[in-house]
Amino acid sequence: MAQLLDGKIASQKILDMVREGIVTSTQFNFRKPGLAVIVVGDNPASQVYVGHKLRACESVGIFSKEYRLPASASMEEVKLAIDELNRSPNIDGILVQMPLPPHLDAIDLVTRIDPSKDVDGFTPHNLTRLLQGRTGLFPCTPLGVMRLLEMNNIAVRGKHAVILGRSLIVGRPLLAMLLDANATVTVTHSHTEHLKEICQTADILFAAIGRPGFVEGSWIKPGAVVVDVGINRVTNPSEVPYLKASEPERYSQLVNKGSLLVGDVRFGEAEKIASFITPVPGGVGPLTVAMLMSNTLHAYRTRKK
Ligand SMILES: NC(=O)c1ccc[n+]([C@@H]2O[C@H](COP(=O)([O-])OP(=O)(O)OC[C@H]3O[C@@H](n4cnc5c(N)ncnc54)[C@H](OP(=O)(O)O)[C@@H]3O)[C@@H](O)[C@H]2O)c1
Incomplete structure (x- = not known):
């Protein structure tokens, strides 16, 4: 069974550091x-x-x-x-x-x-700095993903990282961060051919496409690290036909409450094959907010100087 990459614990540690940083900076x-x-x-x-x-x-x-x-x-x-x-x-x-x-x-x-107040890291100035491998304010979700790996001692250097999705918010900045960390990166999108086979070569698989349970267990290389960025609210069991067999408790939750958050990866299938995996909810989501706080403190300190 894969080890859980717990975003709640990691984000609490980041928030604690930000809180302490603010106490020191505002004395x-x-x-x-x-x-x-x-x-x-x-x-x-x-x-x-x-x-x-x-x-x-x-x-x-x-x-x-x-x-x-x-x-x-x-x-x-x-x-x-x-x-x-x-x-x-x-x-x-x-x-x-x-x-x-x-x-x-x-x-x-x-x-x-x-740009000095761009805590989401989406201005051309900061995106250019990211591509140049310099310091700056960078997008919170990929920053959070990188921190989560770091905090769990998962090295990316030399590994084959496969990213599903090429959005400006997740896939593209994550590509730059992974390259900076010396991973070998493949970015895929809706026109990619042989997607399953590409995913099967990933040492670290990042899913950020916004489709519930799109990545099946059989797409994952045994022992791979799986980071599920997707957050999808489903209201009908027919949207997640795999759930009943692989996650019966979550399936009952969906039937009873009428709504459930699921990732882009079929968690119940993937956790049997991967070495590490993020849950949804409680994985990457909390880290995005924690990195926003961290970016705000960073902007404050830079402006204070
Ligand atoms: N955890 C967080 O804090 C956080 C933050 C941001 C987003 N998210 C979640 O992450 C997911 C993606 O968000 P986003 O804003 O990046 O989405 P987006 O802007 O809609 O981009 C989706 C990407 O997925 C690709 N894609 C769609 N269908 C595909 C398919 N069948 N095969 C391969 N690639 C496919 C698209 O390819 P094309 O470029 O070819 O269209 C696009 O690059 C959503 O579930 C969102 O809620 C979570």
């Missing part, structure tokens, strides 16, 4: 670090994610502010809000919560954020 009456979250519209999933972020801020001592704009807000209105936060001396981190209403251009808006 002699320095102001607290500040994080601003811009939310456009009322996407229910966004409300949940923003709630997690604001609670995490409170728990470590970061001052946080939520800026709500109506779903009808124009590009100009969102840019004005970003400009105001760019100028604010009490704000060290700015993030625009995704997804945005379809009429808004997310990349254009994110590019407007002052």
Whole structure:
């Protein structure tokens, strides 16, 4: 049976370090670090994610502010809000919560954020620094994935890492981080041929595609490390036909409660083959928030200098 890569334990350790870092940095009456979250519209999933972020801020001592704009807000209105936060001396981190209403251009808006306050790491400035192998503010989910491996003493140097998914949030920045850590990396996407065979060659398999139970146990090389970034809410057992046989307790949970979070990997099948595996929920998810706190402290310290 695979060993669990517990994201809750790892994220608590990171949050504890951030809390201690803030106590040290704010002695002699320095102001607290500040994080601003811009939310456009009322996407229910966004409300949940923003709630997690604001609670995490409170728990470590970061001052946080939520800026709500109506779903009808124009590009100009969102840019004005970003400009105001760019100028604010009490704000060290700015993030625009995704997804945005379809009429808004997310990349254009994110590019407007002052790179020194870009705690999501999506501005061209920080993405370039990531590709150059320099320091900067980098995307939280892949940062969290790398920290989780590090904290569990899983070396990536020389290993074949396979990433499923090439999004700007996960797959692409993770590629740069893995290359920097001297892994040999294959990035796959929806046009990739022979996906199962490629996955079977992975020493470390990262799944970030957003499809419940897409990766079957037979796709995993015996002893591989499996990191499941996917978070998918399913409400109908027909969406996860494999679950009844491989995870009967979770299947009953789905039937009884009418909803369940599952990853992109069939956990019950994969845990019998892998050496290490992340659960969903409780794997990569908590680390994303912890790395956001860590990035905010980093931005604060850099700006304070
Ligand atoms: N744990 C966390 O904190 C966290 C953070 C972010 C995202 N997530 C989760 O991670 C998952 C992915 O998120 P995302 O934002 O990266 O998604 P995304 O922007 O929709 O990207 C999905 C990627 O998966 C690829 N893909 C889709 N179907 C595929 C298939 N059949 N075979 C191979 N590749 C396929 C797509 O390929 P193409 O490029 O060819 O379309 C795309 O590159 C979601 O479940 C999301 O909820 C979790």
